[in-house]
Amino acid sequence: MKLPLRIASFALAACVLAPTALARAEGSDTTTPDTIAPVDTTAPVEITTTTIPVTTSTTVPPLSRPRRGPAKIGFARVVLSEQRAYIYNTHRRLITTIPVSTGLENSTPVGTFKVFSRSAQAYYTPSPNERMRWMTRFTKGRQGGNIGFHGIPYKVTKSGEIPFPTPLGEAPSSHGCIRVRVADAKWLFENMKIGTVVTVVRSRR
Numbered sequence: 001m002k003l004p005l006r007i008a009s010f011a012l013a014a015c016v017l018a019p020t021a022l023a024r025a026e027g028s029d030t031t032t033p034d035t036i037a038p039v040d041t042t043a044p045v046e047i048t049t050t051t052i053p054v055t056t057s058t059t060v061p062p063l064s065r066p067r068r069g070p071a072k073i074g075f076a077r078v079v080l081s082e083q084r085a086y087i088y089n090t091h092r093r094l095i096t097t098i099p100v101s102t103g104l105e106n107s108t109p110v111g112t113f114k115v116f117s118r119s120a121q122a123y124y125t126p127s128p129n130e131r132m133r134w135m136t137r138f139t140k141g142r143q144g145g146n147i148g149f150h151g152i153p154y155k156v157t158k159s160g161e162i163p164f165p166t167p168l169g170e171a172p173s174s175h176g177c178i179r180v181r182v183a184d185a186k187w188l189f190e191n192m193k194i195g196t197v198v199t200v201v202r203s204r205r
Helices: 182-191
Strands: 073-079 084-089 094-099 111-114 117-123 130-140 146-151 154-157 160-163 178-180 197-201
Touching: 073 182, 111 130, 130 182, 146 182, 178 182
Parallel strands: 073 197, 146 178
Antiparallel strands: 073 084, 084 094, 111 197, 117 130, 130 146, 130 154, 154 160
16 A cells, blocks of 8 residues: 655654654654554565674674564663664563664764654655654654664665665664664564653663
């Protein structure tokens, strides 16, 4: 099913639109309700590459398989040096370890934040054919753009959806957002309530 698009006149703007519309990603929200829009949940084929591995002085824990089903997420911790997101329940027990790809040139903000909005479908401006699914926003970037978790972005073409090469668990590749597997993005979207705490740190040391 093709979703209607709305192209903003300003760059890098984001908003949550009506349930059947797309939300602009990585920009300034004009509205931020907890919106869950019905979308085509067919996930694109994910492509991972091995480029510029992140080195770390600590032992990086093994990754978990994509999660399914409900969970009581208490908070999330993103470790930039490890390119990992650690998801904990409300009793502060580790639920899962997710591979991520964060922002290039330290564009993912470090600090403690809270989830403030969600969109089932989002797109880049001014290129609405470049999209991502399951956006869970928790802060703003250097230029006011939204930062959050989302599935691997993809480009809509006449031949179909083409995922962006993303070195999950290995190196940064985004504009500041935290890219995750599409299945993980959907699981986070469904289980991270508004107000869920997200911390981003450079390393565990």
